[in-house]
Amino acid sequence: MRIFLAGATGVIGTRLVPLLVGAGHVVAGMTRSASKAEQVRAAGAEPVVCDVYDLDALTAAVVAFRPDLVMHQLTDLPDDATLLPELAGANARIRTEGTRNLVAAARAAGAKRFLAQSIAWEPAGGRGQVIQDHEAAVLDIDGVVVKYGQFYGPGTYYEDELPTHPRVHVEDAAAQTIPLLEASSGVVILADTA
Structure with missing residues (x-):
């Protein structure tokens, strides 16, 4: 499967790329930072440097790759969790305008x-x-929504402690995402059961 992964250098994206490539998928990994392109290439994916808010460039990149699946793993979260309330608007924009643009690009590409x-x-x-x-x-485009519990583990806000439920280790979250590539449209919750 050809997979266009938006958010390839994020906390879960960095774990997904090698899993996807290892499963035999051809992956384009999008990052907005040119300095991270080599990281994507080293993980086995084709780097795409693009800003999700540049609809024309995004659409051109997705159409050029011809994906079977577009995966939206973008967030815009601060490195310091104490700044979350103050900077929540940036992540809300990813969920609104970013999602709208990725959906439009996926449609234009025939994904x-x-x-x-x-x-x-x-x-x-x-x-x-x-x-x-x-x-x-x-869901309006028959997509799959993966509702992750709070990530814990290396590189997350909870490296050394467990967050409250719902929660999921970031490595488990990535591994459990792979079978969902073939899932029917709907909502899936990935969280620890205990």
Whole structure:
């Protein structure tokens, strides 16, 4: 399968790329940072340097790759978790405008499948509507919404402690995403059971 992965250098994207390549998929890994292109190439994917907010460039990149599936693993979260409330608008924009642009690019490219990450908990500060609209946009094109629990493990906000439920180790989240490439449209929750 040809997979266009938006968010290839994020916390889960860096884990997904080698798993996807190892499973025999041809992967284009999108990052907005030219300095991270070599990281994507080293993981076995074709790097695509593009900003999700540049609809024309994004559409051209996705159309050129001809994916069977577009995977939306983009977030815009600060490195410091204490800044989350202050900078929540950036991640909300990824879930609204970013999702809209990826859906449009996937349609223009004739991609048959779309998979997007979401969260398995109710966000603070009234951001629930943003999440609902994001998920609805994915389901409207017969996509798969993967609602992850809070990530823990290396490179996450919870490297040395467990977050509250729902939660999932970031390595497990990546591994459990691979079988969902063939899933029917709908919502899947990936979280620890204990």
